[in-house]
Amino acid sequence: MTVLKKLAGRAFRRSVWVYHCNSGACNGCDIEILNILTPYYDVERFGIRLVGSPRQADAILLSGAVTRPTLPLVKKAYQAVPAPKLVFAIGSCAIGGGCWYDTYNVTGGGEKAIPVHYFVPGCPPRPEAIIYGVALALGLVEKKVAPVELKQMEFPVDMYRQARLFEVNNVIYKLLGEEDDRLDSGRK
Amino acid sequence: MSRAEELVLWLRKELGGNLISAEATAPGRIFVDLKREALVTAAAGLMNRGARYQVGVGYDARKSGPGFALVHTFAFDKDSLLVAIRTFAPGDDPEFDSLTPFIPGAGWSEREYQDLLGLKFRNNPNSKRLVLSDDWPTGIYPLRQEVPHDLMPPAAEEVAFRLEEAPPGTSIVPFGPFHASLHEPAHFSVYVDGEDIKGCEYRGFMTHRGIEKLAQTELTYNDIPFVAERICGICGSVHSVNYAQAVEAAAGIRISRRAEFIRMVALELERLHSHLLWIGVAGHLIGFDTVFMQAWRIREKIMWLAERLTGNRKTYGMVIIGGVRRDINQDRSQDIRVVLREVEREMLSLEKAILKDRTIHKRTRGVGYLSPEEAVKWNLVGPVARARGLSIDARRDHPYAAYDEVEFEVPVADSCDVWGTLVVRLKEVYQAIRIINQCLDKLERLPRNEPLSVDLEGPIPPGRQGLSLVEAPRGEAVHYVLTGEDNRPGRWRVRAPTYPNLQAVPAMLLNNKLADFPIIVGSIDPCISCTDRVLVVERSSGQARLLSRQELESISRQKRSGK
Numbered sequence: 001m002t003v004l005k006k007l008a009g010r011a012f013r014r015s016v017w018v019y020h021c022n023s024g025a026c027n028g029c030d031i032e033i034l035n036i037l038t039p040y041y042d043v044e045r046f047g048i049r050l051v052g053s054p055r056q057a058d059a060i061l062l063s064g065a066v067t068r069p070t071l072p073l074v075k076k077a078y079q080a081v082p083a084p085k086l087v088f089a090i091g092s093c094a095i096g097g098g099c100w101y102d103t104y105n106v107t108g109g110g111e112k113a114i115p116v117h118y119f120v121p122g123c124p125p126r127p128e129a130i131i132y133g134v135a136l137a138l139g140l141v142e143k144k145v146a147p148v149e150l151k152q153m154e155f156p157v158d159m160y161r162q163a164r165l166f167e168v169n170n171v172i173y174k175l176l177g178e179e180d181d182r183l184d185s186g187r188k
Numbered sequence: 189m190s191r192a193e194e195l196v197l198w199l200r201k202e203l204g205g206n207l208i209s210a211e212a213t214a215p216g217r218i219f220v221d222l223k224r225e226a227l228v229t230a231a232a233g234l235m236n237r238g239a240r241y242q243v244g245v246g247y248d249a250r251k252s253g254p255g256f257a258l259v260h261t262f263a264f265d266k267d268s269l270l271v272a273i274r275t276f277a278p279g280d281d282p283e284f285d286s287l288t289p290f291i292p293g294a295g296w297s298e299r300e301y302q303d304l305l306g307l308k309f310r311n312n313p314n315s316k317r318l319v320l321s322d323d324w325p326t327g328i329y330p331l332r333q334e335v336p337h338d339l340m341p342p343a344a345e346e347v348a349f350r351l352e353e354a355p356p357g358t359s360i361v362p363f364g365p366f367h368a369s370l371h372e373p374a375h376f377s378v379y380v381d382g383e384d385i386k387g388c389e390y391r392g393f394m395t396h397r398g399i400e401k402l403a404q405t406e407l408t409y410n411d412i413p414f415v416a417e418r419i420c421g422i423c424g425s426v427h428s429v430n431y432a433q434a435v436e437a438a439a440g441i442r443i444s445r446r447a448e449f450i451r452m453v454a455l456e457l458e459r460l461h462s463h464l465l466w467i468g469v470a471g472h473l474i475g476f477d478t479v480f481m482q483a484w485r486i487r488e489k490i491m492w493l494a495e496r497l498t499g500n501r502k503t504y505g506m507v508i509i510g511g512v513r514r515d516i517n518q519d520r521s522q523d524i525r526v527v528l529r530e531v532e533r534e535m536l537s538l539e540k541a542i543l544k545d546r547t548i549h550k551r552t553r554g555v556g557y558l559s560p561e562e563a564v565k566w567n568l569v570g571p572v573a574r575a576r577g578l579s580i581d582a583r584r585d586h587p588y589a590a591y592d593e594v595e596f597e598v599p600v601a602d603s604c605d606v607w608g609t610l611v612v613r614l615k616e617v618y619q620a621i622r623i624i625n626q627c628l629d630k631l632e633r634l635p636r637n638e639p640l641s642v643d644l645e646g647p648i649p650p651g652r653q654g655l656s657l658v659e660a661p662r663g664e665a666v667h668y669v670l671t672g673e674d675n676r677p678g679r680w681r682v683r684a685p686t687y688p689n690l691q692a693v694p695a696m697l698l699n700n701k702l703a704d705f706p707i708i709v710g711s712i713d714p715c716i717s718c719t720d721r722v723l724v725v726e727r728s729s730g731q732a733r734l735l736s737r738q739e740l741e742s743i744s745r746q747k748r749s750g751k
Contacts, residue, residue, distance in 0.1 A: 022372050024395040027715060028421025028502045030371050031465065035491075038484035052368030068324075068343065069394040070373050073365050099415055102338040103398030104330045124421060124502055 004117060008086060008137050012058055015047030016138060018088075019057035019081065023074045023110065025064025028124035029091035033061055035127045043131055046140060054080040059134070062110040065093040065100060071107050078114040086137055089116045090130060092123045191267040192218055195237075202233055214437055216268045216586060219653050224275040227260075228285045234262045234271060235291060240580075241567050242270075243687070244287075244297030245668045246305045247679035248333045252651070255279040256307055259668065260287065260294070261655060265585040270655050272668070277307070286312035293567040293688055304331040330401055337398065337405045354379050358386050361702060365394060369473055369706035372716040376709070383701050388694040395716055400680055408675045409435060409648065413507045419682060420715055421502055422462050425454045426660040427667070427682060428507040433588055434669035435509050435677070438654030439644075446638040447511035448589040449627045453524070454498070454506050455589075455658065456620040456627070460531070461490045462661035463613045463620070466713045467542070470610060473706040474551040479542065486534045493527045496520070511641025521628045528621050539614050552607040556696040556708035559604060566692035570663020570685045571616065572712050575601045575608030582659040594626040606711040647675065660685050662713050686715045 020033050036043045037050060051057050054077045066074055078087070089110040092098045097108040110116045120133035135141045196210045199220060206226035212218050222230055235241065239262035249257045255278040262271045277284060286309040287294040301307040306329040325341050354360045358379040365373040374392035378385055399419060403412050416431045417424035429451050436443060464487035471479025491501045497520055498504040506512050516524070542548055558568075563576040573580055581598040583591045599615035601608035654669040663685030672678025689712040696708050 020371075021366060022395075024373065024397065026395075026418050026421040027372065028418070028424075031421055032501075034371070035484065035488070038488065039481055040485065040488050054366075064395065065397060067394060067396060069396075070365065071343065073373065073394075077366055099418065100397040100399060100402055103402055104335075104337060104339050105396050105398045107340070107343075123418070126501065 004137075007084070008139065012084075012086070012138055015049065016058045016086075016134070017049050017051045017056055018059045018061050018134070019051055019054045019077070020061045020063070021054075021074060021077050023062060023064045023070045023094070023113070024067035024106070025091065025093060029063035029094070032124045032127050032130060033063065033090060036130055041127045041131060043134075046131075046135060046138075048131075048134055054078075055082065057081050057085075059086040059088060059137075060114075061088050061090050061130075062094045062114070062116070063090045065097045065106045066108060066110060066113045068105045068107060071113050074110075074113045086118065087114055087116045088118045088120060088130075088133055088137070090120045090133075091125055092121060095119045095121060098123070191264065192216070192269055195264075195269070195271065198233075198237075199230065203230060213653070216270060217437070217655055218269065218271045219655075220271065220273045222273055222275050224258075224277055224284055227258075227273070227275050228287065230273050231260060231262075231287050232290060234273075237264075238266070239264055239271065240564075241287075241291045241293050242664075242666050243668070243681065243683040244294060244301065245679065245681040246301035246307055246331075247670065247681075248305060248331060249276070249678075250279045251333060252678075256282045256305060258284050258301065258307065259653075260297075261666065261668065263586070263657075265580050268586050270586065270657070272653065272655055274653075282306060283308040283310060285310050288312050291567075292565060293691060296687065296691060301331075303329070305329050306332065330398065337401045352377075352389055355387060357381055363705065370709070370714075370716075371469075372714070374714075374716050376705075378697070378702065378705060380702050383703070385697045385700050385702055385705065388697050390690070390694065392690070392716060400682065403677060403680045404672070405676075409677065410508055412677070412680065413509070414503075414505060416682075417503045417505070417507075420684070422465065422715060423458055423660045423662065423665070424503050425451070425458055425507060426658050426665050428504075429455060429589075430656050430658040430665055430667040431669065431680065431682075432507050432509050433658070434654040434656035434667040434680075435648070435671070436654070437656055438652040438669055438671050439648040441510055441642065441644065443511045443642055444638045444640070445590060446515075446631065446634050447640055449631045449634070450512045450514075450516055450640075451507065452589050452591065452594075452627050453516060453624055453631075454504055454512075456624045457490060457494055457497075459620045459661045460617060460624075461487050461494070462713075463617050464490070466613055466661075466710075467538075467610070470606075470707060470710055471542075471548075473710045474548065476545075476547060476551075479538075479548075482538055482541075486531055486538065489527050489531060493524060496523060508641055510644060511639065513640065515640055516628075516631060518632070521631060524624065524628060528624060532618065532621050535614075535617055542610070542614065548610075549607070551704070551707065552605065552610060553603070554605050554607075555700060555704045556606045556711055557604055558692065558696045562692070562695055563604075566695065567688045568663075568692055569688055570660070571609050571612040572663065572689050572692075574599065574612045575606075576604045577602040580664070582657040582664040586657045588656065588658060590627075590630075591623075593630070594623050596623050606707055609711045650678065662686055662715055663689060684715060686712065690714060690716075 022030050089095050094110045097106055100106050101108055118133055118137050120129055122129055192212050199207055199210050203226045206223040208221035210220045242261040242263055245259040247257050254276045257274055257276050259272050259274045286298055288298055298309045323343055358381045361378045361380050363376040364370050365375045373394040377389045379387040413428035413432055416427040419427045464483045468480040468483030495501050498506055560577045563573055563578055579598055579600045584598055596619045599612050601611045648671050650671050650673050652671045656667045658665050665685055666683040668681040669677050670679040
């Protein structure tokens with residue numbers, strides 16, 4: 001992510017113009033995207049501006065699950081944006097397809113169609129969240145949460161075997177008889 | 189004798205042996221079962237007696253019943269009466285008579301089931317097969333029971349729209365699918381002669397997400413309100429309330445009055461922010477961005493209020509079957525009153541600015557004209573119909589929740605154009621504020637121990653029909669529910685208000701200037717995601733063809749008169 005951030009900082013030094021691409025959204029995210037232009041949020045103070053054509057844009061705000069008919073259209077819109085370009089997936093549907101991720105006419109989230117760089121979660125995300133997402137990509141703000149690294153613990157097979165052997169060999173467990181069987185079946 | 193009894197008697201006399209049953213299960217609802225030979229007679233008779241066509245519902249009943257079923261619903265607005273006529277066809281011969289020749293508004297409903305259920309319609313003027321999406325394979329009908337909800341046939345890349353050729357003497361200007369003036373994907377191929385629009389072909393239904401199939405196969409009764417809310421990002425509670433009402437009507441559940449008033453507050457708050465949104469977008473579409481900024485500034489207060497009341501700005505999550513989930517207590521209702529007072533004060537100054545602005549007058553007066561007769565023909569609903577002199581409002585004509593206990597007016601304009609829709613919406617904002625204030629008064633007087641939601645007495649029995657109307661900000665939304673097995677509906681059909689209104693857009697566009705296209709399409713406040721939840725692709729709808737015929741006629745007439 002830091003590489004991407006550096007690249008974004010270098011490529012988008014000046015005002016970023018964004019293109020709003022609705023690939024099958026319910027209107028919720030679209031309205032919140034429009035809402036960031038209005039007086040209370042006013043993103044033009046950061047130089048962010050909505051434009052009507054992908055050819056003028058630096059970034060795409062993708063909202064909504066990508067449906068079957070819009071899949072080729074989203075790809076075309078992405079190709080029309082001149083490089084370097086950023087893609088933001090706005091809202092749950094654009095991130096992973098939302099609650100209809102696997103129906104017969106929904107192909108899934110935005111990543112199924114085009115490469116997505118930033119995800120803004122929410123159903124719909126608040127205008128503040130959208131502004132924060134774009135500002136984060138441009139290096140205007142710091143990330144609020146520290147990255148948490150998750151590590152998968154390796155299962156201690158040896159210790160498990162030793163413990164099992166101890167149980168099996170221990171006289172007390174043998175004396176328990178039926179209890180022991182129950183324990184075994186429960187473990188299986 | 190009440191109107192309902194009179195209608196049932198008339199149906200018995202008119203149809204004789206073709207009538208299987210006719211029962212009034214709830215006040216204001218008649219459910220009729222017919223043999224399929226009598227469908228046209230019954231529908232034509234109802235239309236002659238002053239009914240307004242609403243929607244067609246098709247479903248697959250091959251496992252439990254006699255085959256495919258088709259329900260058409262009609263509304264008698266003056267008598268607060270809804271009539272649903274149901275016919276069946278055997279599974280190996282799913283053919284019905286088409287209603288489109290005399291009810292043009294039935295065209296989309298019929299093509300929907302041609303596509304999704306494989307039904308056939310005799311005498312349909314546009315019998316061209318309706319394709320799901322351009323690359324969907326033939327012979328797979330997603331709403332049939334044997335088709336799983338997640339079936340995804342492999343996509344074929346590079347499938348282009350097969351749009352029709354422009355009529356002679358005109359050229360095509362394409363709008364969409366992604367266009368700056370349309371905030372949702374939809375394609376209009378507009379035929380222009382110079383600057384004048386001479387016709388239009390619509391190809392939309394791209395935001396179809398298969399919600400109805402999902403509800404019938406995966407979800408349970410109480411999951412659906414939360415998915416219904418996500419049909420549309422603006423009128424979410426309209427759909428969840430409507431669905432809950434339909435299930436409650438089918439199962440005979442009575443909810444508490446407290447819950448009814450809380451639902452009404454949610455609905456009217458939505459109307460407030462939706463109308464302010466529209467006023468802003470309309471200003472934006474005619475290039476008057478100050479209106480956009482001011483209207484959305486006022487609207488933002490309502491969004492914050494909604495967040496305080498429900499925890500979310502849009503998807504409220506308030507409604508469940510049998511009631512609501514959150515209460516509006518004394519503090520909250522005081523909050524609402526304060527915000528409404530502010531909104532009303534600011535609206536008055538905004539209204540003055542809008543109504544006295546010459547630019548807005550010039551851009552909206554006489555634009556998108558549609559005569560009241562045409563409006564009746566296309567079954568227009570909501571502010572679009574009320575701007576054309578038709579006084580229809582589901583809140584007054586078919587009262588639901590507790591709308592019969594509050595006072596409000598239904599504003600009507602007679603200018604039949606975009607200006608009329610603007611005036612109607614501006615006035616409705618004040619009516620919504622008035623209704624919310626009355627609801628809060630009544631809520632405060634209700635006993636505090638009234639439950640928010642009632643417990644259901646056992647499972648909901650299968651095979652019952654429920655029909656519900658809610659006046660959404662855009663017009664009347666219809667939900668039809670057939671209860672089913674496994675704690676989920678057997679069929680749930682949503683008809684959004686944009687569904688009939690959008691069918692009439694080509695008629696409104698005719699002979700207007702191309703520059704007015706965005707505001708005319710915008711004037712119906714199109715909510716394409718609501719409309720598309722079940723359809724996928726609609727190519728060359730009947731009315732577009734009809735228009736090109738009209739247009740050809742007018743051209744030939746002009747030629748004859750030597751212009």
